[in-house]
């Protein structure tokens with residue numbers, strides 16, 4: 001069984017980016033700038049944002065986090081986004097999701113300048129993804145593709161089964177795998193006889209937020225399992241896949257923690273660098 005080590009792979013990418021960014025700062029006189037907006041007190045989001053801040057600092061990206069209270073009015077939040085759209089030193093804007101109840105995340109995402117949309121969630125960039133045009137790719141799905149590439153796992157011709165149809169993971173992942181010539185099936189809460197479908201998967205990606213949901217009976221011998229779930233349990237962080245049970249059956253699997261999560265952050269740095277490069281070359 002091959003362990004798809006996202007922590008190590010992300011570290012390699014981040015080291016390369018650090019060198020590249022140092023050269024670009026010399027050439028252009030300023031570092032890439034990332035603005036992160038974090039609204040409310042969601043505990044996992046605080047962890048993810050802190051990890052993003054640390055990764056940026058290490059790579060030489062100037063990141064600023066705007067921490068806003070959970071009762072921030074929609075109009076005020078939208079005002080912040082518009083201010084950041086106008087700032088020359090900001091190349092990327094990221095709105096950490098989920099937002100507290102009562103705030104309309106789609107309206108906010110729609111407002112982010114597509115050229116600064118380092119999450120790739122703006123409808124224009126989602127459309128570009130669908131059409132296979134250049135543009136920022138959502139960080140988790142793009143990070144998964146980079147991880148598969150790193151280990152020489154090519155989705156071309158493979159049956160890729162995705163469990164979960166979120167805008168952040170399932171849908172964009174389906175497009176990226178399709179663009180890489182995978183045969184893609186997206187399953188969700190209304191899918192009938194899910195195990196019969198996951199058992200067909202050469203690559204099975206699970207992103208539904210239920211601890212240990214994907215069991216050995218649900219995958220075929222020699223499948224590749226990509227676990228996107230991060231569930232906080234009394235036994236620590238657990239994925240959506242039963243890692244221990246699957247180990248002896250699969251050809252490769254991502255761990256949680258240390259699998260897809262660190263790749264999400266590496267991809268954010270890549271997207272920020274791309275946005276910066278495009279803006280300094282205008």
Ligand SMILES: Nc1nc2c(c(=O)[nH]1)N[C@@H](CN(C=O)c1ccc(C(=O)N[C@@H](CCC(=O)O)C(=O)O)cc1)CN2
Nearest residue numbers: 047048095096097098119139140257258259261262264
């Ligand atoms: N604006 C966005 N919001 C959210 C995204 C996103 O891509 N953009 N994705 C997820 C959360 N996420 C990024 O923000 C994210 C998830 C996990 C990790 C990570 O480093 N995981 C570590 C464990 C960290 C821990 O919890 O202790 C791992 O798996 O090893 C980074 C980013 C939802 N929101």
